[in-house]
Amino acid sequence: MGIVERIFHSVLFEALAVTFSVIGLALFTNHDVAALSGTMIVIATMAMCWNYLFNMMFDYFVQGEKILRSLKTRIVHVVLFEAGLLLVTIPAMAYLLNVSLLEAFVMDIGVTIFVTIYAFLFNLVYDHARVWVVTGHIETAK
Template sequence: MKANERIFHAVLFEVLAVSLSIMGLAMFTDYDVTALSGTMIVVATIAMIWNFIYNWIFDQFFTGEKTQRTLSLRIFHVVLFELGLLIATVPVMAYLLNVSIWEAFVMDIGVTIFITIYAFTFNWVYDSVRVVLVRRVARSESLVM
């Protein structure tokens, strides 16, 4: 993936993730949606930066066709990503929501469990759709020549 596509991937991922996370936290906590929205936007910004950096590094170690990645490699990918993100976001959530590190950790674990499942599904679908689109573009370009 080139930089522009990585940015598209990260933004699409985060827009969907933030929307779904705010809805989930609003249903399961007593926090105001406005406070949750601001917090999740900050967390999403951190996540987008981490997503770009992490996936670039990950792809340097695990090359090859992404659709050929095994289930265990996909699980490893998403778990390692979420652990790194958790380390970065718990203190931010605690500060922004004015809660203890423990309460922020518990909230972030809930979000992380959801996002882990979401990330696994999103990336698998994205990679599969991308292959179809890349093949379609390549076929169109070969017909033009």
């Protein structure tokens, strides 16, 4: 995956993640949608930078066709990604929403659980769609 495609992948992923996260947080918290939107855009920007760097490092260590990655590899990928991201997003969320670190932790864990499932499904679909776009047919894991 080249630089342009990595950027496309990250932007598409984050745009959808922000939209779904704001909707979820608005349903389960008393925060204003505008404040949540601004916060999630900041978090998404942090996540895009981390996404780019993390996936470059992950691809360096886990080589081969992404379409052939096992379920175990995909789970390790998303857990490591989200754990690294939490280290910086909890303080940012606390500051931007003017809440305690504990409240930010609870909110961020909710978003992280959602985004973890979303990331797994997004990347699975993206990898298969990418193969279909590039080759004209769908590959399956062996």
